[in-house]
Amino acid sequence: MRAVNYNPKLRLQVMVILVLLSIIFNIFGGYFTRFFIAEITILSIFAISLDFIASRGGMVSLGHAMFLGIGAYATAVLSTNYGIPPFYSMFFSIIIGLFIALIIGYFIVLLDGIFFIMVTLALGEMFHAWVFTSELLGGSDGITGILRPDLSSFYIDLNQPLIFSFYTIFWLVIVYLLISKVTDAPLGRNLDAIRQNSDRASAIGAYKKTYKAIAFSISAGIASLAGSLYVQLNGFISPELTHWTVSGEGLIMIIVGGIGSISGAILGASVVHIIQHELSNIINWWMLVIGFGFILVVLFMQDGLWGLIERIKKKCSS
Amino acid sequence: MLLIQFLNALQFSMTLFLLAVGLTIIFGLMKIVNLAHGSLYMIGAYIGLSIWSYFDSFWLALIFSPLITALIGAFLYNILFKHIQNADPMKQVLLTFGLIYIGLDSVRLIWGTMSHSISAPELLSKSIILINDPYPSYRLFVIFVGIFVLFCLYFILEKTVIGAKVRASVDDPEAARLLKINTDKILFYTFSLGCGLAGLAGITVAPILGVEPGMDMEVLVLTLIVVVVGGPGSLKGAIVGALLIGFVDSFGKVYIPQLAQIIIYAVMALTLLFRPDGLFKR
Amino acid sequence: MILKLSNINKSFGSTIVLEDINITSEKKECLAIIGPNGAGKSTLFKVISGIIKQDNGYVEFNSKSVNALNVEERARLGISQSFQKNSLFLEMTVKESLMIACSHKYKVSFNFIKPLYKNNFISEDAIKIAKDIGLQNYLDIKSEFLSYGLQRQLELGIAIACNPRLLLLDEPTAGMSPAETKDIINLIKKLSKEYSIIIVEHDMEVIYNLADKIYVLDRGKLIFEGSPNAVKNSELVQKVYLGI
Numbered sequence: 001m002r003a004v005n006y007n008p009k010l011r012l013q014v015m016v017i018l019v020l021l022s023i024i025f026n027i028f029g030g031y032f033t034r035f036f037i038a039e040i041t042i043l044s045i046f047a048i049s050l051d052f053i054a055s056r057g058g059m060v061s062l063g064h065a066m067f068l069g070i071g072a073y074a075t076a077v078l079s080t081n082y083g084i085p086p087f088y089s090m091f092f093s094i095i096i097g098l099f100i101a102l103i104i105g106y107f108i109v110l111l112d113g114i115f116f117i118m119v120t121l122a123l124g125e126m127f128h129a130w131v132f133t134s135e136l137l138g139g140s141d142g143i144t145g146i147l148r149p150d151l152s153s154f155y156i157d158l159n160q161p162l163i164f165s166f167y168t169i170f171w172l173v174i175v176y177l178l179i180s181k182v183t184d185a186p187l188g189r190n191l192d193a194i195r196q197n198s199d200r201a202s203a204i205g206a207y208k209k210t211y212k213a214i215a216f217s218i219s220a221g222i223a224s225l226a227g228s229l230y231v232q233l234n235g236f237i238s239p240e241l242t243h244w245t246v247s248g249e250g251l252i253m254i255i256v257g258g259i260g261s262i263s264g265a266i267l268g269a270s271v272v273h274i275i276q277h278e279l280s281n282i283i284n285w286w287m288l289v290i291g292f293g294f295i296l297v298v299l300f301m302q303d304g305l306w307g308l309i310e311r312i313k314k315k316c317s318s
Numbered sequence: 319m320l321l322i323q324f325l326n327a328l329q330f331s332m333t334l335f336l337l338a339v340g341l342t343i344i345f346g347l348m349k350i351v352n353l354a355h356g357s358l359y360m361i362g363a364y365i366g367l368s369i370w371s372y373f374d375s376f377w378l379a380l381i382f383s384p385l386i387t388a389l390i391g392a393f394l395y396n397i398l399f400k401h402i403q404n405a406d407p408m409k410q411v412l413l414t415f416g417l418i419y420i421g422l423d424s425v426r427l428i429w430g431t432m433s434h435s436i437s438a439p440e441l442l443s444k445s446i447i448l449i450n451d452p453y454p455s456y457r458l459f460v461i462f463v464g465i466f467v468l469f470c471l472y473f474i475l476e477k478t479v480i481g482a483k484v485r486a487s488v489d490d491p492e493a494a495r496l497l498k499i500n501t502d503k504i505l506f507y508t509f510s511l512g513c514g515l516a517g518l519a520g521i522t523v524a525p526i527l528g529v530e531p532g533m534d535m536e537v538l539v540l541t542l543i544v545v546v547v548g549g550p551g552s553l554k555g556a557i558v559g560a561l562l563i564g565f566v567d568s569f570g571k572v573y574i575p576q577l578a579q580i581i582i583y584a585v586m587a588l589t590l591l592f593r594p595d596g597l598f599k600r
Numbered sequence: 601m602i603l604k605l606s607n608i609n610k611s612f613g614s615t616i617v618l619e620d621i622n623i624t625s626e627k628k629e630c631l632a633i634i635g636p637n638g639a640g641k642s643t644l645f646k647v648i649s650g651i652i653k654q655d656n657g658y659v660e661f662n663s664k665s666v667n668a669l670n671v672e673e674r675a676r677l678g679i680s681q682s683f684q685k686n687s688l689f690l691e692m693t694v695k696e697s698l699m700i701a702c703s704h705k706y707k708v709s710f711n712f713i714k715p716l717y718k719n720n721f722i723s724e725d726a727i728k729i730a731k732d733i734g735l736q737n738y739l740d741i742k743s744e745f746l747s748y749g750l751q752r753q754l755e756l757g758i759a760i761a762c763n764p765r766l767l768l769l770d771e772p773t774a775g776m777s778p779a780e781t782k783d784i785i786n787l788i789k790k791l792s793k794e795y796s797i798i799i800v801e802h803d804m805e806v807i808y809n810l811a812d813k814i815y816v817l818d819r820g821k822l823i824f825e826g827s828p829n830a831v832k833n834s835e836l837v838q839k840v841y842l843g844i
Contacts, residue, residue: 002406003691008715060408107591113407114351118546119590125539126583133576184715186703193700196689203649203683204701204762205675206709214712244539248415255412285427291419295398298412 003055003260004306006192008184014309015176015263018270019169026165034161035233036277040270041168042229045175047253047265049222052179054251055260056188057215058195059109060117062247063124067220069131069242070097071227076143076237077136087149090228097224098217105216110209124244131239142238146231158232168229172266175222179262182218191215252294258306267305322451323572329457329526331564332464336519337537338544338556339471340512346488346551347505348403353414354394355516356538357421362387362517363524363533364429367436376439376525384518391513395506403505418534425531433530460522467515468557475553484508488551540567543586549596558597601663602627602766602796603648608657610643617643618654619820625766630792632799632807634831635817636841641800642684644817645770648798649681650674661766676704678765682758684774686751690744694735694754697743698726701761726761733757733787749780756787760795767797773806785810804841808832816840 026037046068053059074093079086108119131137148158158164182188191211194201201208231237240246249272257268275293279286303310341355366383370376394417402410437443438456445452475481487494487501494501519537527533540563548559563582570578589596601624608621617640625631635641646652648659650671659666666674675681689697702722703709717723730736733753738746743754752772759767772788773781788810791797801807807814807828814831816824818840824831831837 006691006696054408060411062411111590111594114349114411115546115590115594117407117411118351118542119587122539122543122546122583122586126580126587129579129583133579181715182712184717185712186700186709186714186716186719187712189696189700189716190703190709193689193692193697196691197687199651199671200683200687200689200758202671203675203681203687204758205672205704208672211709245415245418248412251408251412252415285423287419288423288427291416291421291423294416294419295413298409298416 002302003192003195004258004264004303005310006260007310008180010310010313011180011261011263014261014267018263018266019173022169023166026162026169031161034165038161038165038168038229038233040273041165041172042226042233043250043253043273044266044269045168045172045229046223046226047250047257047269048175048179048262049219049226050247050250051254051257051259051262051265052183052222053215053219054254056183056191056195057212057219058113059212059216060113060251061120061216061219062117062244062251063120063122063127064220064223064250065242065244065246066124066127067097067101067223068227068230068246069127069237069239070100070220071224072231072237072241073131073137073143073227074224075228075231076146080143080146081136085150086147086232087151090149090225090232093228094221094224097227098221101220102213102217105213105220106209109212109216120247121244124242124247128239128242128244131242137239140239142236144236146235146237148232148235164233168233171225171229175225176262176266178218179222182215183262187211187214252297254304255301256297256304258304258309261304261306264304264306264309271305319451321448322453323569325448325453325457325461327565327568328561329460329464330568331561332461333519333523334537334540334544334564335464335557335560336467336515336522337541338548338560339467339553340515341541342545342548342550342552342556343484343488343508344512345545347484347491347508348399350399350403350410351407351414351542352399353411353538354417354421355512355541356534356536357418358387358391358513358516359520359537360425360529360531360534361390361421362520363529364425364520365517366521366524367429367434367529370436376436379436379521380518383521384514387517387520388510388514391516392506392510394513395509399509400502400505421534422531429529431531433528435528436524438525456525460526463518463522467518471553480504540582543582545596547586547589547596549598552596552598555596555598601625602629602661603798604658604660604663605648606658606660608644608647608654608659610640610647610652610654617820618647621657621817621822623815623822625796625798627796628793629812630788630797630799630810632801632811632814633817634801634804634807634814637802638819639817640820641802641817642770645681645768645800649679649768675762678763679768680759680762680764680766681768682755682770682772684770686748686755688743688751688754688758691742693740693742694730694746694757695723695726695739697754698729698757698761699723701758702726702729702763705761705763729757729761732760732790734783749776749783752776752780752784753787756784760791764795767791767795769797769799771801771803772799773801773803781806804831 022037026034050064053061071093074096075089078084078089078092111119132140151158156163158167190206194206194208253268253272254265256272257264276290279289337359341352344350344352362383365386366379369379369382402413442456442459444455446455475485483499484504486499487504491501544559544563548555566582566585567578570581603625605621605623608618610618633641643652647654650669661677661679699716699722702725706722730739733756735753756772773784799807811828814828815822816837824834824837
């Protein structure tokens with residue numbers, strides 16, 4: 001799909017507003033709000049990882065939940081079975097995600113649109129199937145009793161909801177900075193060029209496969225971070241997290257936000273998650289509504305909420 | 319024992335074939351991957367359930383549930399699929415993704431979350447003795463239905479004018495339009511037919527596996543794999559892919575239960591790596 | 601010698617498209633390949649740039665065989681091409697398109713920290729190229745909003761921005777008005793002082809004033825080679841073109 005206009009300045013402005021808002025809500029909200037914010041932040045990190053490769057790289061991954069799962073399971077297994085402190089487990093899990101994605105990416109990144117979607121879907125489901133049968137990963141029960149990182153040497157207590165939310169927001173900011181750097185850098189701009197015109201990109205000597213594989217790997221690393229944070233937030237992990245519909249919902253989030261806007265992905269994740277949550281509280285046929293919502297969003301929201309922001313800004317300045 | 323496993327695998331392959339053939343023709347003609355194909359299969363089974371319990375006749379269900387599913391397909395084609403033919407793959411995939419949610423919740427609202435079962439008709443409720451072991455005759459009937467559909471489709475595609483038009487539209491839509499072939503009409507009918515076959519798969523499988531929400535997801539990914547392995551858009555690919563995946567899955571589950579699932583995905587991954595167009599290129 | 605084609609053959613199925621083609625091109629030379637429609641010009645062009653692989657024969661660039669290299673790798677060696685049909689980065693501005701092409705020249709394309717737009721030397725270079733191709737007033741316009749003629753100019757500009765040692769131009773004036781054609785011809789004339797150029801062209805008038813040497817291609821065979829004047833006076837060429 002077409003990405004939104006490339007606009008680093010607006011991207012930063014929206015990001016600053018979103019972070020400020022989340023900080024305010026976090027400080028003044030109660031236990032539940034804080035938990036909710038952490039949840040949305042983690043989803044946002046996942047959405048950004050999808051947005052980065054889908055928008056600039058033209059790689060629509062329906063198997064990214066696999067990397068969410070790799071991050072989560074690696075953190076869980078390393079910290080519960082092998083006694084590695086959770087904080088280090090998180091870094092290891094990111095590295096594992098990066099590395100696996102680099103290998104997979106080397107084989108699949110040059111596949112065309114629909115084939116890339118199908119292969120990632122199949123690979124994701126393969127992982128999903130494996131998780132169910134693996135004793136190490138707890139099969140269909142998953143793994144429970146995972147502790148949050150102990151950062152008491154920095155005088156940080158992650159078991160307090162307020163602090164943990166700030167901790168996830170901190171990671172979101174890091175991810176945002178990283179992805180916006182990569183997007184603006186020659187690597188990211190070349191990726192964008194490949195998406196827009198693959199033949200021309202070859203003709204100017206772009207290292208297509210390498211750029212794309214690097215981007216895929218970075219994205220997977222970020223998805224792994226999101227998975228690791230998810231497990232730190234909830235203290236448990238079950239195979240549902242790796243189902244392909246999780247990736248599908250992630251993609252819907254970035255469409256709602258506006259593909260390729262990065263900070264729009266955060267907006268999209270927040271809106272979709274809040275609507276899902278509120279709807280499921282009111283009615284029990286919320287999935288029907290969500291389904292229709294998805295279709296309408298895909299059909300009619302070309303630039304997502306990002307388009308709306310752009311228009312408002314234009315009006316204000318004129 | 320081996321014979322029974324062989325027949326079970328064959329029966330499963332035929333169900334996969336009924337599902338995959340619709341999906342593959344739709345992909346060949348419209349370049350759309352319909353993720354909601356599994357939902358139509360589920361809806362077919364549920365409609366069959368209703369007809370069966372109301373009229374107490376499996377045969378009525380067998381005839382009318384595919385027809386009604388085809389009508390649903392026709393409706394979907396007109397309001398949705400017709401308009402997204404040339405859209406970006408991401409758009410198409412996510413639209414059909416939305417349909418999955420709608421399908422799942424509709425089924426839950428209308429028929430509830432319980433799982434149901436349909437009993438096979440009187441005529442086919444007994445077991446047949448094959449060599450030494452008894453084998454449910456209903457499963458043989460499902461195999462027969464699959465083979466029957468395969469021959470019908472083969473005959474239509476290869477021996478009739480309509481079939482020639484369909485093949486022309488798959489091979490080269492531009493040229494087909496120049497030849498004054500009404501591709502829109504062909505798309506409409508083949509899409510509906512594909513959905514009807516998904517419904518047929520649903521109702522034929524109901525007496526074996528039961529009817530429950532979530533049955534759509536179980537077959538969707540397998541069907542997609544059949545299509546990709548066989549080669550999107552190819553009838554031959556659909557049957558060979560269905561047999562391959564069906565047998566690998568059935569025998570794998572018996573002999574190497576832990577790895578069965580993974581082997582299937584590995585088959586797909588290998589096909590895509592070495593024959594990205596599938597085993598049978600159009 | 602910058603480019604040498606020896607005994608190139610290519611057929612699609614049973615149709616022979618190129619038959620025993622031998623071409624050599626010197627440094628700083630502007631060489632033209634002309635021929636009527638269906639002569640195999642585009643196929644030959646694609647064989648040189650690496651989009652199509654010949655059935656047999658050799659493509660040598662700077663006295664090294666590039667047979668085994670694909671488009672990307674040949675581009676990195678300095679074989680830069682402009683396409684017959686505009687092939688641009690439509691969602692990017694003129695300046696960005698040129699900067700991206702330049703990023704390979706300066707070997708910064710793997711950098712993923714420093715924003716592209718903050719690379720001043722690349723930006724200056726891009727502006728200079730934009731001036732050369734007459735797009736200095738359109739720097740911040742998205743490519744998709746340029747007129748056809750300006751898009752054609754940008755097409756050339758991207759090819760130049762790759763720092764080519766050999767510039768391949770496929771019908772650079774295709775679809776342009778006479779006035780626009782004149783501009784492009786002047787532009788190519790200017791470029792021919794700096795670069796080795798190979799032009800594939802259908803329209804003979806375009807290259808008479810440009811080319812140092814002309815090859816005439818007809819039905820997959822080279823039927824004539826010589827200076828523009830020799831081609832002009834050749835009866836054989838006239839016959840092919842007028843179809844007598």
